[in-house]
Amino acid sequence: MKIYVVDNGGQWTHREWRVLRYLKVDTRIVPNTTPFEDISDADGLVLSGGAPSVASDTGRMGNNGEYLDRADFPVLGICAGMQFMCGHFGGTLGPGSTPEFGGVEIEVRSHDDLFKGLPDAFKVWASHNDEVKTIPDGFEVTASSAGCPHEAVACPDRMMYGVQFHPEVEDSEHGVDLFKNFLGIVDSARKR
Amino acid sequence: MLGAEDFIDDAMAAAREKIPGKAVIACSGGVDSMVAAVLVSKAIGDRLLAVYVDNGLMRKGETDEVRGMLSDMGINYRIVDAGDEFFKALKGVTDPEEKRKVIGEKFIRVFEREAKDFGADVLVQGTIAPDWIESGDGVRDTIKSHHNVGGLPKDMGMELFEPLRDLYKDEVRDLARMLGVKASERQPFPGPALAVRCLGEVTPENIAIVREACFIVEDEIMTASVAGRMEMPWQYFAVLLPSRSVGVQGDRRAYGRTIAIRAVSSVDGMTATYSKIPLEVLDSISTRITNTMKDSVNRVVFDITNKPPATIEWE
Numbered sequence: 001m002k003i004y005v006v007d008n009g010g011q012w013t014h015r016e017w018r019v020l021r022y023l024k025v026d027t028r029i030v031p032n033t034t035p036f037e038d039i040s041d042a043d044g045l046v047l048s049g050g051a052p053s054v055a056s057d058t059g060r061m062g063n064n065g066e067y068l069d070r071a072d073f074p075v076l077g078i079c080a081g082m083q084f085m086c087g088h089f090g091g092t093l094g095p096g097s098t099p100e101f102g103g104v105e106i107e108v109r110s111h112d113d114l115f116k117g118l119p120d121a122f123k124v125w126a127s128h129n130d131e132v133k134t135i136p137d138g139f140e141v142t143a144s145s146a147g148c149p150h151e152a153v154a155c156p157d158r159m160m161y162g163v164q165f166h167p168e169v170e171d172s173e174h175g176v177d178l179f180k181n182f183l184g185i186v187d188s189a190r191k192r
Numbered sequence: 193m194l195g196a197e198d199f200i201d202d203a204m205a206a207a208r209e210k211i212p213g214k215a216v217i218a219c220s221g222g223v224d225s226m227v228a229a230v231l232v233s234k235a236i237g238d239r240l241l242a243v244y245v246d247n248g249l250m251r252k253g254e255t256d257e258v259r260g261m262l263s264d265m266g267i268n269y270r271i272v273d274a275g276d277e278f279f280k281a282l283k284g285v286t287d288p289e290e291k292r293k294v295i296g297e298k299f300i301r302v303f304e305r306e307a308k309d310f311g312a313d314v315l316v317q318g319t320i321a322p323d324w325i326e327s328g329d330g331v332r333d334t335i336k337s338h339h340n341v342g343g344l345p346k347d348m349g350m351e352l353f354e355p356l357r358d359l360y361k362d363e364v365r366d367l368a369r370m371l372g373v374k375a376s377e378r379q380p381f382p383g384p385a386l387a388v389r390c391l392g393e394v395t396p397e398n399i400a401i402v403r404e405a406c407f408i409v410e411d412e413i414m415t416a417s418v419a420g421r422m423e424m425p426w427q428y429f430a431v432l433l434p435s436r437s438v439g440v441q442g443d444r445r446a447y448g449r450t451i452a453i454r455a456v457s458s459v460d461g462m463t464a465t466y467s468k469i470p471l472e473v474l475d476s477i478s479t480r481i482t483n484t485m486k487d488s489v490n491r492v493v494f495d496i497t498n499k500p501p502a503t504i505e506w507e
Binding site: 007008009010011012013014015018021022031032050051060101102103125127169170171 | 499
């Protein structure tokens with residue numbers, strides 16, 4: 001299974017790569033300016049988080065838009081990656097009413113995909129100033145927190161998934177399980 | 193660590209290929225640079241010289257401890273006494289990033305000198321992933337410049353070899369245990385050393401204060417952990433704050449410095465939670481610091497911030 005991690009400049013991009021590597025995935029970090037043709041052999045894609053407010057600064061998000069339009073495989077957007085994904089498909093972004101840094105308790109709304117088999121509520125780590133204000137048509141909210149209503153989103157029809165928090169860091173509970181669930185999604189998409 | 197044995201073989205092969213002549217390694221005695229030194233020294237033997245710079249900013253007894261470790265591992269090494277040089281360069285510097293840059297620059301000049309003397313054309317460093325991630329690059333914000341990355345001058349006349357670039361501390365510790373490196377369980381210590389635990393200007397006097405306070409924090413926490421009274425933190429130390437506050441010592445007014453105790457749990461340093469140190473342990477640290485260091489410190493506080501939003505070190 002081959003999954004590229006698109007580097008949008010996050011502090012934890014390399015952690016995403018490490019988690020995937022430990023799950024025995026064939027993985028590589030690629031700059032977000034990489035042409036789509038060079039990553040079109042992927043079975044799945046992770047869009048990393050990024051530097052401050054990168055999601056709304058389209059100049060710094062490189063080819064993320066093209067990846068989202070042309071991907072025929074599952075995509076997981078993390079933090080700025082999820083924000084950009086939502087903005088790209090018609091959602092709106094803005095400064096969070098309560099920025100979240102560090103531990104956050106999330107409530108799972110749907111156990112269908114990324115949260116399959118995970119508890120209804122658990123603690124994750126977040127680090128963001130901005131958030132998704134309204135989600136795009138066709139997307140559903142799959143997790144929320146007290147401070148941020150859109151902690152995770154999914155659009156199974158497009159095979160697009162997003163998390164505002166960071167499952168790749170050690171302090172997030174069930175982070176590796178969430179990645180495993182994403183690999184499950186990637187695996188079933190491959191067999192289709 | 194995943195595939196540790198292969199990693200060691202590959203790193204040694206890469207060292208042989210990348211270093212046809214001689215190399216120096218910047219060795220602080222921490223687990224990262226010790227592992228890099230052992231790997232490369234196993235590969236190229238005495239064509240590697242480990243250079244430990246005593247910059248005047250190290251912890252109590254540290255230079256002797258590192259000397260012992262380097263001798264034990266049979267590594268060709270040299271200890272350079274450069275304290276005066278560092279303090280001179282740091283005079284008047286208070287901005288944390290500038291501090292890191294000045295120290296990085298000084299380090300590299302010392303290494304260049306030593307490399308020239310030894311005839312080396314490769315600089316080996318124990319850089320690990322968080323070092324270059326936090327130092328920033330074209331797409332990433334600079335959180336803090338790690339001197340082994342952010343401080344390297346463009347005109348450095350040496351090739352760079354960094355065998356541990358893609359690893360995190362927990363993985364390096366695994367390698368250290370496999371290689372029998374004594375530093376495997378040493379707590380992380382920043383490249384700019386006590387300078388980033390001394391907020392404000394770095395003077396020999398301020399460093400002496402924070403050095404003693406760090407020693408007390410380490411000693412008390414180590415004792416409490418070994419006795420099973422608390423979990424051993426990932427990193428634990430003292431920070432000297434640049435402000436003063438009023439106190440009373442034996443019916444006499446005091447106007448002294450404040451020490452912050454910092455202790456965190458972490459796996460890889462990229463996120464961290466503050467350690468839940470038992471109050472009795474905090475109490476013994478506080479009392480011991482304010483009694484034995486009464487001429488300089490009259491207040492002790494405990495840092496209860498996680499990373500993010502804080503970082504582990506204060507600068």
